[in-house]
Amino acid sequence: MKMIKDKIAKLSFVGVLVGVTAAMFYAPTAAAHGEKSQAAFMRMRTIHWYDLNWSKDTVAVNDTMTVTGKFHVFKGWPETVDLPESSFLNIGTPGPVFIRAGSWIGGQLVPRSCSLELGETYEFKVLLKARRPGDWHVHSMMNVKGGGPIIGPGKWVTITGSMKDFKNPITTLTGVTVDLETYNIGNIYFWHAFWYAIGLAWIVYWLRKPVFIPRHLAVEAGKADTLITPTDKKVSIAFAVGTMAIVAATMASTNAEFPITTPLQAGLLRGMKPIEMPAPTVAVKVDDATYRVPGRAMQMTLTVTNNGDSSVRLGEFNTAGVRFLDPAVHEDDTGYPDDLLAEEGLTVSDNSPLAPGQTRTYQVTASDAAWEVYRLADLIYDPDSRFAGLLFFTDEGGNRQMVTVDAPLIPSFI
Amino acid sequence: MSASQSAVRSRAEAVKVSRTFDWLICFTLFFVVLGGYHVHFMLVAGDWDFWVDWKDRRLWVTVLPIMAITFPAAVQAVLWWRYRIAFGATFCVMGLLFGEWVNRYFNFWGWTYFPINFCFPSQLIPAAIVLDVILLMSNSLQLTAVMGGLAFGLLFYPSNWPVIAPLHQPVEYNGMVMTLADLLGYHYIRTGMPEYIRMVEKGTLRTFGKDVAPVSAFFSGFVSIIIYFLWHFFGRWFGSTAFTTAS
Numbered sequence: 001m002k003m004i005k006d007k008i009a010k011l012s013f014v015g016v017l018v019g020v021t022a023a024m025f026y027a028p029t030a031a032a033h034g035e036k037s038q039a040a041f042m043r044m045r046t047i048h049w050y051d052l053n054w055s056k057d058t059v060a061v062n063d064t065m066t067v068t069g070k071f072h073v074f075k076g077w078p079e080t081v082d083l084p085e086s087s088f089l090n091i092g093t094p095g096p097v098f099i100r101a102g103s104w105i106g107g108q109l110v111p112r113s114c115s116l117e118l119g120e121t122y123e124f125k126v127l128l129k130a131r132r133p134g135d136w137h138v139h140s141m142m143n144v145k146g147g148g149p150i151i152g153p154g155k156w157v158t159i160t161g162s163m164k165d166f167k168n169p170i171t172t173l174t175g176v177t178v179d180l181e182t183y184n185i186g187n188i189y190f191w192h193a194f195w196y197a198i199g200l201a202w203i204v205y206w207l208r209k210p211v212f213i214p215r216h217l218a219v220e221a222g223k224a225d226t227l228i229t230p231t232d233k234k235v236s237i238a239f240a241v242g243t244m245a246i247v248a249a250t251m252a253s254t255n256a257e258f259p260i261t262t263p264l265q266a267g268l269l270r271g272m273k274p275i276e277m278p279a280p281t282v283a284v285k286v287d288d289a290t291y292r293v294p295g296r297a298m299q300m301t302l303t304v305t306n307n308g309d310s311s312v313r314l315g316e317f318n319t320a321g322v323r324f325l326d327p328a329v330h331e332d333d334t335g336y337p338d339d340l341l342a343e344e345g346l347t348v349s350d351n352s353p354l355a356p357g358q359t360r361t362y363q364v365t366a367s368d369a370a371w372e373v374y375r376l377a378d379l380i381y382d383p384d385s386r387f388a389g390l391l392f393f394t395d396e397g398g399n400r401q402m403v404t405v406d407a408p409l410i411p412s413f414i
Numbered sequence: 415m416s417a418s419q420s421a422v423r424s425r426a427e428a429v430k431v432s433r434t435f436d437w438l439i440c441f442t443l444f445f446v447v448l449g450g451y452h453v454h455f456m457l458v459a460g461d462w463d464f465w466v467d468w469k470d471r472r473l474w475v476t477v478l479p480i481m482a483i484t485f486p487a488a489v490q491a492v493l494w495w496r497y498r499i500a501f502g503a504t505f506c507v508m509g510l511l512f513g514e515w516v517n518r519y520f521n522f523w524g525w526t527y528f529p530i531n532f533c534f535p536s537q538l539i540p541a542a543i544v545l546d547v548i549l550l551m552s553n554s555l556q557l558t559a560v561m562g563g564l565a566f567g568l569l570f571y572p573s574n575w576p577v578i579a580p581l582h583q584p585v586e587y588n589g590m591v592m593t594l595a596d597l598l599g600y601h602y603i604r605t606g607m608p609e610y611i612r613m614v615e616k617g618t619l620r621t622f623g624k625d626v627a628p629v630s631a632f633f634s635g636f637v638s639i640i641i642y643f644l645w646h647f648f649g650r651w652f653g654s655t656a657f658t659t660a661s
Contacts, residue, residue: 088608095526096602102588109588111600113610132527143608163527170597173584180598184531184580191577192511195539199508202543203501210429211436215497227498228550236500240547243540244569251572254579261582263624264470265596266615 035092035139035151040379041078042150043320045388045406047142048072049152050318053334054138059130061161064101067091067126067140070275071152075119076388076406082146084116086268091126092139092151097159098128099168106273113145113268120274121402130159131166153321155337174260191250198246202239277402281308282354282393286407287361289387291380293413297367298387300405304360310395311353317346317366319389320376324366326351329394342368353396380411448509451485452517455510461612463514463536464522466581467599469574470614474536475630479567480637482507482538483545486566487642490549490558491649500550507542511535532598537577541569559642566642567635571627 035043052069059065073084089103089110103110103126116122128138136159140152168180178184218227287301306312315330316323324345325332332341349363371377379387388406395401422428455463458481462468486503493502514535522533548562581595592600599612 086610088610090605090608091603092605093603095605096528098603099601100603101601109590111587111590111592111596111609113608141605143610145608145610149606149608168601170585170587170594172594173586173591176583178594180531180594180601181529182531183594184577185529187580188531188534188577192515192534192537195537195573196508196511199504199539199543202504202546203508206499206501207436207440210432211499212439212497213432213435215499219496219498224498225553228500228553232500233551236547236550240544243543247540247569247572250576254576258579258583260584261579262584262591262593263582264467264614265590265592266470266612268610 035154036373036375038149038151039382040320040376041382041384041386042081042147044376044379045074045076045078045386046081046144046147047084047150047152048074048318048388048390048404049140049321050390050402052140052153052321052336054155054157056157057155057335058158058160061130061133061159061163061166064127064129065098065157067128067138068124069140070121070123071140071142072121072390072402072404073116073118074388074404074406076386076404077118078384081148082144083118084142084144084147086113086145087116088113088143089124089126090141090143090149091128092141092149092154093128093136097130097132097134097136098138099131100126101129102127106275108269108272110269110272112266114272115268115270116272117274121277122272122274129168130161132163133159133161135159153337153340155335198239198243205235205239280401280403282306282312282401282403284391284403284405286405288410289407290410290412291371291377291387293377293380293411295367296369296371296377297365298371298409300362300364300366300407302362302364302391302405304354304362306354306356306358308395309356310397310399311355312393312395312401313351313353314346314348314362314364314391315394315400316392317364317389318392319366319387320374322368322370322374322376324368330392330400339373340370342366342370345370379409385409385411444505444509444512447485447489447506448513451506451510452513454484455481455514459536461607464533465599465604466532466534466578466595468612468614469536469578469595471571471627472615472617472630473613475571475627476634476637478536478538479541479570479631479634480641482510482536482541482570483563483566483638483641484645484648485510486542486545487559487645488649488652490546491646492653494549495650496653500546502549503542503545504539507538511538528602529598531581532602534577536570537573538570540573541566544569555643555646559639559646563639563642564632564635567633567638568631570634571631 049069049071054067056065077083089105091100105114105122105124135156137154138157139154142150144150166181169177170180171177215227218224283305285303287303289300291298313329316325322340324342326346326348327344345366345368347365354360385408387409391403391405392400422431459478462474462477468474486506489506490502493499518533518535522528523530544565545562549558552558582593585592585594585597587597
């Protein structure tokens with residue numbers, strides 16, 4: 001029995017060692033951002049990203065690329081998420097693998113948070129400068145105060161080169177050009193080392209003499225006052241006065257060296273300029289919508305009226321960044337991420353051109369594994385069970401117009 | 415040797431044992447204080463200490479000394495009143511800074527590549543030395559709390575200014591004025607940290623014009639006085655030997 005116990009103990013120990021070793025040698029890069037785990041309704045009913053473009057797939061260290069596109073702030077914003085009154089246009093990357101050289105909404109630089117209006121559509125651009133080599137998933141992203149990060153579609157971008165070559169030159173308003181990557185680091189190290197040395201000297205002064213046991217005995221014996229000698233007091237005063245003198249002198253010399261400094265800049269940016277969208281000429285009413293769980297497909301019955309002067313066809317349904325296309329109407333040529341693109345994912349019962357003034361009922365099916373892969377099917381577990389998205393109609397001239405849909409969704413389990 | 419006999423047979427041996435004990439306790443205490451103080455400081459001062467674009471004239475100046483005087487007050491309560499050792503505050507702060515530098519260098523820079531000029535810790539050693547000396551010279555809890563607490567708040571900003579000032583130089587960036595510190599925060603992407611959670615330059619100290627840092631420092635000093643008292647008694651309670659004293 002003992003032999004068996006010993007063997008189990010030995011094997012368990014070996015198992016733990018193997019486990020620890022395996023964990024040490026297998027540490028894959030966490031390169032994505034949990035976008036799939038974000039509640040489906042957050043991605044479907046808040047910020048709709050579309051017309052996205054990543055200017056490059058591969059970029060060298062110090063070179064730049066842009067992420068551009070539009071986002072629509074959905075009118076049917078869920079009650080459980082705070083309104084986007086304080087929002088920050090972020091970019092989803094694994095830390096500072098790029099630097100954000102600029103970000104704009106409607107042409108205005110947005111280094112700080114801004115207010116967005118429900119129902120409006122905005123153009124955005126993020127300029128990125130490559131810093132750290134590797135393959136990185138680059139997402140559009142909007143942080144909403146009280147709502148959290150609302151992450152948009154992501155695309156893999158490769159950075160080549162070496163991070164040690166990275167430079168980030170900036171010229172101050174006083175005319176000095178510095179490399180922000182390394183600026184002031186020597187000064188930081190110096191002052192921290194300097195004060196650490198002074199602190200160490202203060203402690204070493206006391207540690208020269210016996211510390212705990214004899215002093216404790218003396219205090220217990222009522223001789224505490226004898227433990228601090230006049231020399232100790234003189235040295236202590238020297239330390240305190242010296243410290244304050246150094247602090248005052250360095251403050252003065254710093255002010256002389258940097259006479260012009262400004263406070264940190266903060267404050268909400270208001271008045272973001274939305275895109276002036278023409279009034280949609282296509283009216284869409286969602287009669288019903290179901291999500292068929294076994295088929296990973298959403299079916300909608302839509303009543304569509306064309307109030308324009310050109311016939312239209314339904315080319316795309318976009319929700320949470322997943323694009324379902326009818327290839328007979330619209331094909332993507334922007335290099336949109338494959339995993340978010342269902343090139344033949346949109347089936348329409350009768351997608352012949354809808355003439356001006358005509359009304360038709362469509363049976364629309366958006367089906368693709370992306371419903372599961374991107375966990376959009378989890379929508380059926382939401383407390384208010386609604387879906388939302390963008391429909392894109394294409395007219396005879398190839399112009400696209402966007403119509404939002406927002407309706408209850410009934411799950412079908414059989 | 416019977417159980418009643420001492421293991422130490424001479425004065426020289428006693429001194430040697432005592433010194434060995436000193437080093438063991440100092441080494442252990444350093445890392446125990448480092449751990450506790452570091453966790454406390456990350457939780458209560460957190461981003462104000464992590465990022466240079468949080469180190470402003472108002473809230474950073476106000477919050478950090480208040481949150482930093484805690485452990486020094488508690489450790490002073492034990493080391494001074496039980497041992498007449500006068501380095502409690504400095505010892506704590508050096509432990510904190512050692513832990514912070516390990517964190518900033520290996521985690522923030524080595525692991526996630528944020529440059530050190532963006533994520534260096536705040537300087538607390540000058541204020542801690544003065545706090546220690548005030549306790550030593552006054553041998554008084556009240557005076558140390560009042561004078562030391564106030565000094566702790568007042569010395570914080572000037573102690574850090576030589577390191578912070580270069581990063582407060584203004585820059586014109588795409589038509590907007592920013593400091594180099596703001597620009598570091600904007601350039602070096604923190605995916606999980608949107609700009610709106612940055613608590614800087616908030617408040618209603620506008621009547622003091624541009625000179626709000628001294629006002630904030632005074633306020634911080636006043637609150638540090640109260641916090642010193644509170645944590646001093648935490649220290650006394652924590653250092654109690656009531657349950658270990660032989661009857």
